[in-house]
Amino acid sequence: LTDTYTFSNGEKIPVVGFGTWQTPDGDVAESSVIEAIKAGYRHIDTAAAYGNEESVGRGIAKSGVARDELFVTTKLWNKVTTYDEAVAAIDESIAKLGLDYLDLYIIHWPNPAPIRETIGFEKRNADVWRAMEEAVEAGKIKSIGVSNFHPYHLDALLKTAKIKPVINQIYVNPSDQQEELVAYNKAHDILTEAYSPLGTGNVLDLPTLVEIAAKHGKSSAQVALKWSLQKGYLPLPKSVTPARIVQNADLFDFELSADEITAIDGLHGAAKLANNPDEVGF
Ligand code: A2P
16 A cells, blocks of 8 residues: 555645545544454545545544655535636645645536536636645645546646646546546546546446455455556555545555456446436536
8 A cells, every 4th residue: 555656746645535525524524434444454545525524534643654655635616617726725624634735636627517607617626726726836735636527627627737646536447447448548648537436336246256256255345446456557446444445545455467467457337336427417
C-alpha cells in the first residue's frame, strides 16, 4: 500500500485508496478510517457531498499517522458553480477535515443540474478550476483533477486550464469498463481512478472472478481490485467491515496472468449493476 503512481505534475499517490462514499457520517466514518489506516491504507477519498468530511478528518487525526504520510482527497460539489463559491468550498472542506492542505481536490461532476440549463458546463468548470489553480498556488492543494468527466468535458476544460488535471475519477469495474474514457485519460497523461471498483459489490459473484480467485487462494473482490491495478487504474474500494477493509488492501502477493486479465476484460456487461452514474444522466 506504499506503492505509488506518479502524476503528470510529479506528485505521488498511493495505488489503492480507501473509499468513503455511502459511509455514514459519525462514528462509522471515523472508526472505518482509523481501521483503514491501521490496515495500511495511506490514501483516503472523501467528498463534500458524502457529508462525512468532519468524521473522516477525526479518523485521520486519531490514526496517529503523520499528515505527510497520508494522501487525502475531497471533491467540489454540484451546487458550487462560481469562482467565489469554489474559493469558499475549498476552505470549508479543508476546515471540516481539520487539515492544513489537501493532497487532491477534484470537481465531482462535470455538468450537474444547477448549471445544465443556465451557465453551461464550460463556464462553470473553467471558473471553479481557476479557483482550484489559485489554491494550488497558495499551497492549499497539491494536485487538482476531475471526476465523471467525459472526453468532451475534458476537451473544454483543457482550453482554459493553466494546470492540467492529473486524475479523472470514474466508475470503472470489470462489468463497466469505460474503454473510450480510459483511452482518453491515458492519451492525456491523466490517471484513471476507479470508484466502485467492485461495482458496489455486484461483480463479486461473476463465475469468472470466482474461478480465478479460487486458483490464487484470494477472494473475487481481491481479483477485481488486482485487475484494476494491473490495468493501471487506481481502485478505491469502499467497505465499513474491518475484515474486508484488510482484505481489500492485501493485493500484493499475487499476480494475474495475461490470460486471466483477458478473461476479465471479457466481462464487460456481465453483471447487473446498480447506480451506474452514466445512467443518471450527468
Ligand atoms: P461493506 O461496506 O458493508 O463491507 P464498491 O467499492 O465497488 O463501491 O463496493 C462496495 C460494496 O462492496 C459495499 O457494499 C461493501 O460492503 C462491499 N464489499 C467491499 N469489500 C468487499 C469484500 N472484500 N468482499 C465482499 N464485499 C465487499
